[in-house]
Amino acid sequence: MREALHTLVTKVAALIAEAENKAPPVPGGLLYGADGAFDSITLVALIVAVEQAVEQEFGAVLVLADEKAMSQRKSPFRSVETLVEHIEARLKENKPHAA
């Protein structure tokens, strides 16, 4: 599942980057912040688009910015890899509306 999620998130991130005339995030690189690929607004757009893509591909309705995600010391949105881990954990927890 992780590989499929990684492909999905990378693809969505590339589409968002293209729409915003930005370079796509590099593997292992930060999604946001001073050295990140995206600004905060583009990151919001990415998270919304990823939620929709996960729903289409996996039939799971997730709210990725849930309480658990927002209270973590290290944001799950800092890289493609951590975002993939976060989505995978949410899918395994099978808590589609947890927020």
Place this chain on the structure above:
Amino acid sequence: MPHDDAPPVTVITGSRKGIGMFLAQHYVKRGHHVIGVSRGAADWTLDGYTHFEADVADEPAVIRILREVRARFGMIVNLINNAGIASMNHVLLTPAKTVRNILETNLLGSFLFAREAAKAMCERKYGRIVNFSTVATPLKLEGEAAYAASKAAVVSLTEVMAREFAPFNVTVNSIGPTPIETDLIRAVPADKMKRLVARQAIPRLGTFEDVANVTDFFLAPESSFITGQNIYLGGV
């Protein structure tokens, strides 16, 4: 509005009766597909109108409904956060549960619908959100402390959301109606209502048409440069 052959999808909360029902029928007549949401079933139907039953403060229900709308209709163009409750009572006689219920329906409900609708709007880079405030806030209406405070919060929510959603071409505005003949004011004594209306620049009860006139303006594609604004009816 992005050019599309399909009718624009307009979500209206509190559509079972009163202002919400009027607005739902008004926008169906204007060619919109209206999605109505209320706690109970609607006792009226119309081609171009789809009704969902839910509490607007029930987060899983709001998510489910708006994702279903997006899946079925492919878009959400407009959201009118009309659902609201009031409770006329002196602060000293108001239970915490009443305050909590008012905040949940008026503030949390508006927040949840705006958040989930905006996700669909962001995708198309177009959207219009209209929230409901009230003249009870600027008139500092005694007996409506929790209601007035909840709607003050809705104005604040409108102003901040307007800025956060602007990069996605989603506008957020609010309308503050004067008293209108609805269930919401039926319990208010006549002399109190008379004194309240007298404080307006134009001292009369509002009408559903007065409200629709403002929502029409906020929803218009031409209103793309109007956001974060609150319009009170009656010159309050």
